[in-house]
Amino acid sequence: MTVLEVSRYRPGIDAEPVFQRYEVPDNDDWAVLDGLNYVKDSVDGTLSFRWSCRMGICGSCGMTVNGEPRLTCGTFLADYDGVVRVEPLHGFPVIRDLVVDIEPFLEKLSSVSPWLIRSGEDPASEFAQTPAQLEAYKQYSMCINCMLCYSACPVYVLDPDFLGPAAIALAQRYNLDSRDEGDRFDVLSTDEGVWGCTFVGECTSACPKHVDPAEAIQRYKLTAAVRSVLPWVRL
Amino acid sequence: MTYYTPPVDRLWWTRRRSYFVFVLREFTSVGVAWSALLLVYAAKGNEIPVWLVPINLIALAACVFHAITFLSLAPKATVVRLDGWRVPDYMIVGGNYGLWLFASLVLAWVVL
Amino acid sequence: MTTKAKRRTPEPYLWLLFSGGGVIAALVLPVLVLIFGVLAPLGIGDPAFPSWTRWILLIVVFLCLAHAAHRIRFTLAETLRLPHRLLAPVAYGLALAGTVVAVIALV
Numbered sequence: 001m002t003v004l005e006v007s008r009y010r011p012g013i014d015a016e017p018v019f020q021r022y023e024v025p026d027n028d029d030w031a032v033l034d035g036l037n038y039v040k041d042s043v044d045g046t047l048s049f050r051w052s053c054r055m056g057i058c059g060s061c062g063m064t065v066n067g068e069p070r071l072t073c074g075t076f077l078a079d080y081d082g083v084v085r086v087e088p089l090h091g092f093p094v095i096r097d098l099v100v101d102i103e104p105f106l107e108k109l110s111s112v113s114p115w116l117i118r119s120g121e122d123p124a125s126e127f128a129q130t131p132a133q134l135e136a137y138k139q140y141s142m143c144i145n146c147m148l149c150y151s152a153c154p155v156y157v158l159d160p161d162f163l164g165p166a167a168i169a170l171a172q173r174y175n176l177d178s179r180d181e182g183d184r185f186d187v188l189s190t191d192e193g194v195w196g197c198t199f200v201g202e203c204t205s206a207c208p209k210h211v212d213p214a215e216a217i218q219r220y221k222l223t224a225a226v227r228s229v230l231p232w233v234r235l
Numbered sequence: 236m237t238y239y240t241p242p243v244d245r246l247w248w249t250r251r252r253s254y255f256v257f258v259l260r261e262f263t264s265v266g267v268a269w270s271a272l273l274l275v276y277a278a279k280g281n282e283i284p285v286w287l288v289p290i291n292l293i294a295l296a297a298c299v300f301h302a303i304t305f306l307s308l309a310p311k312a313t314v315v316r317l318d319g320w321r322v323p324d325y326m327i328v329g330g331n332y333g334l335w336l337f338a339s340l341v342l343a344w345v346v347l
Numbered sequence: 348m349t350t351k352a353k354r355r356t357p358e359p360y361l362w363l364l365f366s367g368g369g370v371i372a373a374l375v376l377p378v379l380v381l382i383f384g385v386l387a388p389l390g391i392g393d394p395a396f397p398s399w400t401r402w403i404l405l406i407v408v409f410l411c412l413a414h415a416a417h418r419i420r421f422t423l424a425e426t427l428r429l430p431h432r433l434l435a436p437v438a439y440g441l442a443l444a445g446t447v448v449a450v451i452a453l454v
Contacts, residue, residue, distance in 0.1 A: 011237050067250075093238035101238055132319025154247050154254060158425060195358035198421045199308065200257045218312035221362055228359035248426055261422040267372045268415035268445070270380045271408045275449040277383040278396040278404055284388065291384030298380055302373035309370070339378035346382060346394040 002026055002077050004035050006047065007087040009094050017094065019085075020044075024077070032072040032086060033061050036098075049098035056208060059144035062089050062151070063098050069151040069206050091150055091157035105147055108163055112171035117182025133178040140173035140216055142209040149203035149213050155196055162196045163188070165203035165213030172216040175223075189224035197221070260304050266297025306331035361417055361439075368414025371407055401453050409446040416442035 001023045009017040022043055024035040033051055040047050052058040054073045061072045064087040066080065077084060092100035149165035156162045171188055174180045188194050197217045204214040223235040244250070248258045273291065277283055283291070310327035382394045396404060416438035423429050 009239050011239070014239075016239060090241070093240045095236070095238055130319070135319065135321070136316070154425065157247065158243060158428070189356065189359060191356055191358060195356060195362065198257075198261070198425065199311075200254065201308075202251075202253055202257075205253065215311045215314070218308075219314055221359075222312045225359040225363045225366075229363065243428070245428065258422060258426060261418045264415035264418035264422075267368075267376060267411050268419075268442075270376045270384070271372075271411035271415075272445060272449075273384050274379055274396075274404065275408055275452055277387075277394075278401065279452050280395075282388070283384060288385055288388050291380060291388075295377065295380045295385060298372065298376040301369070302377055305369045305373045312366075335374055335377075338374040342375055342378050343382060345400065346379070346396060347392055 002035065002080075003083045004032075004039065005083050005085045006036070006039070006098070007085075008047070008097050009088075010046075011096060017087075021083075026077075028078050030077050032063070032065055032070070032075045032077060032084065035077055035084070036072065036086065047098075048096045057144055059146035062146040062148050063087065064090050064151065069148040071146060071148070071208050074208060089147060089151040091153075091160075092147070100147075102147065104160065105145075105150065105164075105166075108167040109145065109170060111163070112167050112174075112184055112187055113182055114170045114174060116174065116177065116180050118179070119181055127179045129178055136178070137173050137176035140169045140176070140211055143169055143173070143207075143211045143213075144209055146208065148206040148208060149211075152202040152206035154200055154202070155198060159192075159196065161192045163190075163193045165207075165217065166211075168194060168197075168220060169211050169213040169216040172220055175220070185224060185227065188220055189228070194220050194224060260300065263297040263301035263304075266294040267301055269294045270298055302335060306335060361413075364410065364413040365417035366414075368410035368412075368417075372411045372414055375407060376411065405446070405449055405453060408449045409442075412442035412445045413439070 002025075004022045004024055005019050006022060007017045008014065008020045022035075022039045024030075024038045027034070030038075031054075033054065036047065036049055037051070040049075049061070049063070049072075051061040051073065053060075056071055056074045059071075062069060063072050064070070064085075065072065065075050066085050069089060072086070086098065088094050088098045088100045092102070092105075095101055143166055145166060147166065149169075150156045153162075153165055156164045168188060171184045174182060175184060194217050197214075199214060199218060201214045204212045207213065226233055226235055248254045269290070273283070273287075273294070307328050309331055310324040313327065315322040315327065382392060386392050387394055420431070420434045420438040423434055424431055
């Protein structure tokens with residue numbers, strides 16, 4: 001048996017989260033999420049958590065496992081000895097149990113205009129890209145919005161107004177796209193934007209998709225700084 | 236609905252090794268400032284007393300730690316693409332370290 | 348949120364000083380501190396700055412102090428939770444004061 005120590009918060013009942021222990025059977029191929037689903041189905045149906053795809057692409061099962069932000073569908077119980085502690089993602093308001101409030105994050109995402117901005121008429125045909133043009137932004141397009149990078153980022157946890165790793169990486173995904181004609185300077189080059197980042201680098205370590213948001217932010221710092229000094233230069 | 240907002244953890248930088256190394260990296264700048272003022276003092280023609288050597292050794296360690304981390308993180312901001320091919324990080328870092336060695340030799344030659 | 352008011356921020360300029368200072372500090376400080384701060388006091392070598400290097404040294408000192416001020420400002424904001432409004436003037440003010448002292452000392 002493996003013991004899961006799960007953070008419970010029932011609004012209106014608990015003033016603050018309390019830990020509850022559950023025993024789950026040992027299975028070599030069980031992820032933390034499988035353990036939680038076992039609890040939900042067979043032990044305690046009141047336990048609340050988000051999940052969907054079970055294969056690391058939907059980005060909804062991010063939680064704090066033994067202190068580290070992880071996708072629970074890709075984190076295996078067999079890799080831990082002793083009690084496995086499951087908490088909601090650090091740095092976010094908790095709605096219930098392991099469910100956190102994602103609204104502020106979604107607002108941040110939409111604030112960077114994460115789509116191809118084109119001037120003029122709708123195109124009649126597709127815009128072809130060379131492999132090199134695709135390669136220029138592809139890495140940043142792998143983000144699944146799981147928010148692990150925010151949870152790992154002390155700047156964000158201290159200041160929830162910080163635009164944060166994923167939103168800036170997503171902005172760069174479009175900035176570096178040859179088809180994009182938008183300008184996100186006014187959103188990104190702000191105190192709460194790239195200039196809030198002090199390059200701790202933990203966003204990149206936490207990312208399950210190897211997006212490297214830290215790199216995206218440093219690159220835009222250089223872009224924005226050069227543009228601030230030489231307004232006619234576009235890196 | 237009442238959401239639970241966890242209190243801000245003032246000691247966050249002690250909670251993880253990587254956070255602690257980050258704060259250590261940032262505080263190398265104290266050694267950088269000390270070293271800069273030390274050079275002004277020396278350039279004025281003053282002799283630096285022996286009892287400052289331990290402090291200077293700490294400053295030296297801070298400067299070296301700063302140099303290693305700063306030069307190895309630089310390729311994150313300066314992504315170089317040649318005809319679509321991205322110059323790998325290790326080449327940029329290697330170039331930076333080469334430049335560091337070259338600058339050190341030139342400076343030693345100038346002041347000695 | 349797409350119509351965020353355009354705010355002027357000094358951060359890009361401060362970041363350029365921080366970065367420039369960081370590169371300069373990395374390239375020149377270790378060897379110079381070793382020679383002037385450790386070896387010379389122990390009687391090894393007799394180093395001196397040639398007079399033509401003074402102006403270069405002043406620029407180096409200014410950039411290193413600006414670099415340090417920027418980092419110390421952000422690190423104190425993040426660890427001690429002090430406000431930037433307080434830290435920024437003190438940190439950059441001290442860097443500027445140090446540079447002025449250096450200019451007075453060497454010119």
